[in-house]
Amino acid sequence: EAGVTQSPTHLIKTRGQQVTLRCSPISGHTSVYWYQQALGLGLQFLLWYDEGEERNRGNFPPRFSGRQFPNYSSELNVNALELEDSALYLCASGGRGADTQYFGPGTRLTVL
């Protein structure tokens, strides 16, 4: 069974640009979660999508947004990139009503 996949693996952007990260959940999972792992800040919850709807949002500015598609894959968009957005962005998926989240390998974003 394929795990959670994310693309791209690495990304380099400059301040002010916009970026889109992609995530495909484990087959049969309806929930997708996004986390940011920035140096020195640990793992921070960003967003939760389930059945195409945004269910919860962490303490991040509105320039962090996303969506979930009918096939349950998801995109995370970050506008007006700032240097402190440099981080590993992790996507996880989970089954309906389940408490366990399974993570992908992450996308490493560097903002110059």
Added chain:
Amino acid sequence: GNSVTQMEGPVTLSEEAFLTINCTYTATGYPSLFWYVQYPGEGLQLLLKATKADDKGSNKGFEATYRKETTSFHLEKGSVQVSDSAVYFCALMIYNQGGKLIFGQGTELSVKP
């Protein structure tokens, strides 16, 4: 609020040594508890979990017991290997409170041959 506190690292052990990584939590509801492991350059892998008091999670020789009375979920392994070198994260999730995992700061483990 809800939070997780882990022992600070890095922890350096010799191969075959006994491992304990302490984890305590504060929760307003009834959390499920998790240990995740992150190998260098990779994402998180679920190591084990426990969903109610006195449950013991186990996997690959690692164990942790959900202790409600001490609000703890310490990770143990009887004999570590070099391949266990990684960062270990303790986390909690409270069902119906927004789906998010709340992580500790992570504990880096280095096992020397």
